[in-house]
Amino acid sequence: MKPVENTESAGTVAEDVGQSASEASTQSGSVSAPASITTDVLPSASAIDFEVPALPTEILLEMYRKAVTIRLMEQALLAAAEEGQIGGAMHTAIGHEANAVGAAYALRPGDYVTCTYRGHHHGLAWGMDPGRAIAEVMGRSDGFAKGKGGSMHFVSPEHGMMGANGIVAAQVPHAAGLALSSHLRGEDRVAITFFGDGALFQGVMHETFNIAAKWKLPLIFYCENNRYSEMTPIWRTSSIEDIFLFPRSYGMATMQIDGNDVEVVHAAVSLAAERARSGSGPTFIEGITYRLAGHMAGDLETYRPPEEVEKQEAYGPLNVLRAKLKARGIDEKSLAGIDAEVDDLVDDAVEFAEKSPWPDTAETYRDVFVESGSG
């Protein structure tokens, strides 16, 4: 299968990617029908049809640089984890890059984002510095949270990044609260929250769907459907596999898109943000994507055959983006040049993190409470 080069409609792309997932699941010997994600938005009142305008080439090049930065940082982090430099659970977003980059470019400064523990890509896409990000994962003093949050708790309020979260779906009501603040204050900020397909089965997700839809909060629910809830495909856990049916049952508008294509993601999130800012309420976007690395560093990946990953690799966001750029006359050499520059940048970031001092042990006891008390 070849990378998608020219996206006329998001539905076509989703269908194509969906079929590859179906085949892969069949190959892995599934006893039940694999998730059908070939269905685009159902013809109902909440269906949204949207165009995908071509972004300027220079923006696409910026996005490519950002996506490669994410990819290479994640690979560097996996290498550091192999070396024993990183403790605990670290979840990389290799394969998810387009969801974050496309969305970040569609939103404005002042908007808010919350995300899951698979959130490195959102952090970088929203502007966090790779060196400080790696330092955080390594528990060093130059980390954004002085090493207290680590991989699962990326946060940078100055970039609107209001927190990744270690508990599945817990960040979703936080984004609804950020959207609520915008609504109560009469601001035009929107909030976007990223979660995986596995989060669909947490109660708080459904509670938040209901409140956000009823109160018409300026909120975007973005599901990065990477086909696996940790190590389990959706057809093993749910009798409903078309996940957009859940938000739709709460009266919410939904979109199902190719989450590996930055232009599609950008267009969908732009539309959802416009709806949010104009008082039309929340939108649910299902970005079909694929996690090309394990659930976490050290994942044995016994739940999927290597051929499935290889097949999906061809559809990976970087390949899709490279194909787009080549179609616009950007040659392989220019792209390789960007790759090399980013490679140096990530090397420097790793070096910065490794040289960053350990936090002072007194830091253990700080930040439990606001010291000054009243505000």
Added chain:
Amino acid sequence: MQRDEEVFLIGEDIGHYGGLFRVTRNLLDEFGEKRVLDTPISEQAFMGMALGAATVGMRPVVELMYMDFTLVAADQIFNQIAKYRYMTGGLLKVPLVIRGQQGGGKRYGSQHSQSVDSLYAHFPGIRVVAPATPYDAKGLLKTAIRDDNPVAFLEHKMLYFTRGEAPSPEEEYLIPLGKADVKRVGTDVTIVTFSFCLLQAMEAAQVLEEQHGINCEVVDLRTVEPMDTETVWESVAKTGRLLAVHESYANCGMGAELVARAYEEAPELLHAPARRLGMAPVSIPVSRVLEEEALPWKEEIIATVLEMARQ
């Protein structure tokens, strides 16, 4: 709410109905739907939403209809709200109040009568306030709302039916968190308590003085976290005897904590073994006689003080 537009109330039946216990009555009319938000029965979601709004400087006051529902929203309260400042290395603060009523005495049974003060106090990152008098409730609630930290403000359903020294509505005063108040001066035994147990302790002290000639000093902690042990030690320095009383479970409770701290920090003050009284280790039963048996109220306080006085 008049002072700060960032303060809003959120919870179940607090607006149009005015709150199950009428605590927020008329506030919707006065402040409107953007300040008093009626939610669906979705404790996890509205608790998490309060966190989100608080991280950008709003000051949500969340009502849990029964503080027992803390357990429904436990992830958002203990895993999120309590930890958010710490996990973000101090980049964010969470100035919100979780308030509602707890406690026994009205025969609501196992899932609507629990006291959660010790549970809240177990987790770092949340202040815990549990006033007993109207004066303290007003002064502490205002402080709690203005505090930059999350505060659990624990009311008691029995206290909704008591009267006390009421401040004039115009009077502006604040009571700092972490300051205990000696509600009865005495010389023989120090009873440390808070919330509705204060009233029980005051009645017990009256009986102990009139019928047994034992003069108790009653210290109202008012704030459970942080705990004002300084005031407690000052009292124990006079009496040499310490009894902690609360309605949450005695097992792993605030009384156990206070007694342990007494032995660690001020053992020389104790002339007799320090004691604690709390809820018996059972789920709270509905039957009047069973509920009264399980609660650590007046008669149990009197009996325990009499034992201590003999030592």
